Amino acid sequence: MTFTANTVLTAAQLNTHLRDNLKECPTSHASEEGSYFASLTTNKIVERRARQELIGTQETTTSDSYTDLDTVGPEVTVNTGRMAIVFVSCALRNNDGGGVVFMSHEVSGASERVPSDSRAVANGVSSGASTAASHVMVWSELTPGENTFTAKYRSALEEEGDFRHRRLIVMPF
Amino acid sequence: MAWTSPMTAVTNEIFTASQFNENVRDNLLEAAPAKAANPGGYFVTTGQNSISEREAGEDFVGDYEGTSSTDFTDLATPGPSVTVTTGERALVLFSAYTESIGDSSRVAQASFEVSGETEEGADSAWAVYVQNGQIQAGTSRLVSLTAGENTFTMKYRRVGGSGDVNFSTRRIIVFPL
Numbered sequence: 154m155t156f157t158a159n160t161v162l163t164a165a166q167l168n169t170h171l172r173d174n175l176k177e178c179p180t181s182h183a184s185e186e187g188s189y190f191a192s193l194t195t196n197k198i199v200e201r202r203a204r205q206e207l208i209g210t211q212e213t214t215t216s217d218s219y220t221d222l223d224t225v226g227p228e229v230t231v232n233t234g235r236m237a238i239v240f241v242s243c244a245l246r247n248n249d250g251g252g253v254v255f256m257s258h259e260v261s262g263a264s265e266r267v268p269s270d271s272r273a274v275a276n277g278v279s280s281g282a283s284t285a286a287s288h289v290m291v292w293s294e295l296t297p298g299e300n301t302f303t304a305k306y307r308s309a310l311e312e313e314g315d316f317r318h319r320r321l322i323v324m325p326f
Numbered sequence: 327m328a329w330t331s332p333m334t335a336v337t338n339e340i341f342t343a344s345q346f347n348e349n350v351r352d353n354l355l356e357a358a359p360a361k362a363a364n365p366g367g368y369f370v371t372t373g374q375n376s377i378s379e380r381e382a383g384e385d386f387v388g389d390y391e392g393t394s395s396t397d398f399t400d401l402a403t404p405g406p407s408v409t410v411t412t413g414e415r416a417l418v419l420f421s422a423y424t425e426s427i428g429d430s431s432r433v434a435q436a437s438f439e440v441s442g443e444t445e446e447g448a449d450s451a452w453a454v455y456v457q458n459g460q461i462q463a464g465t466s467r468l469v470s471l472t473a474g475e476n477t478f479t480m481k482y483r484r485v486g487g488s489g490d491v492n493f494s495t496r497r498i499i500v501f502p503l
Contacts, residue, residue, distance in 0.1 A: 164335035286463035
């Protein structure tokens with residue numbers, strides 16, 4: 154509200170315009186160290202926190218379609234708005250031939266998204282040659298709520314794909 | 327001063343200067359605009375009802391240089407390197423042109439170490455690397471830290487084989503949280 158000279162400022166006005174608005178500031182919402190703030194809706198913010206999982210175990214697959222390895226994941230569950238930044242990283246190689254090996258991710262929960270080569274880190278270097286790298290992307294039209302992000306893997310031509318140092322980071326907004 | 331949960335005003339009770347100072351002045355001083363100082367800064371939680379402004383840092387070294395070291399080391403031009411004030415975490419993104427050609431058993435690795443409040447050596451578990459080829463790529467890691475001033479420096483090494491591995495277009499970006 155806009156205050157007017159010689160007009161009484163009431164308790165109700167103080168509560169609505171000062172108390173309640175201060176309670177919507179980031180400081181009032183701040184609770185978990187290392188978190189950041191995002192818009193939830195008009196004039197409303199929410200605290201968000203990036204999550205990471207790492208699986209160091211070296212495991213393989215010969216599946217030509219996206220699948221889990223013996224140790225499922227890495228996997229991260231976070232509350233998101235419509236947007237999240239997702240990083241997938243690993244060391245990967247083809248043990249048998251020259252086919253490409255891929256690490257992507259799926260989304261489940263409030264949203265459903267399937268893994269895709271267009272959202273993957275991949276290695277097509279010659280047989281047995283390792284590469285370690287990352288892929289990053291932004292989901293901008295998720296369904297807000299609890300979303301689970303799970304790494305998935307495949308090896309073209311059903312040759313043996315080898316994966317280690319598997320990392321997944323999600324920054325929800 | 328610290329954040330106080332804003333009081334509830336009551337009809338016909340005097341709103342005192344002390345109450346105003348605690349509930350309005352001091353709380354506004356804990357809000358984001360009062361802490362905003364650097365263009366492009368952003369705000370993170372540093373504790374219950376406590377926020378701080380953070381600034382991302384970035385450094386780039388373009389030089390094409392090599393090493394035959396099997397321990398993580400500097401190249402002729404050290405870095406890139408970023409020093410920032412962090413909380414207990416930071417998101418680190420780094421990339422490089424990474425090359426190992428002519429020896430099928432040799433791997434070129436680029437990683438990063440942390441120094442300052444935190445001491446952590448470079449490691450292949452968070453490296454970008456290539457065996458018997460060349461790539462220009464990056465990777466990412468959410469790092470656990472001791473809060474304060476921390477320095478993030480790229481390091482390089484050869485694994486297996488013999489001779490030099492080479493790197494250029496070396497970049498590191500740190501988002502302190």
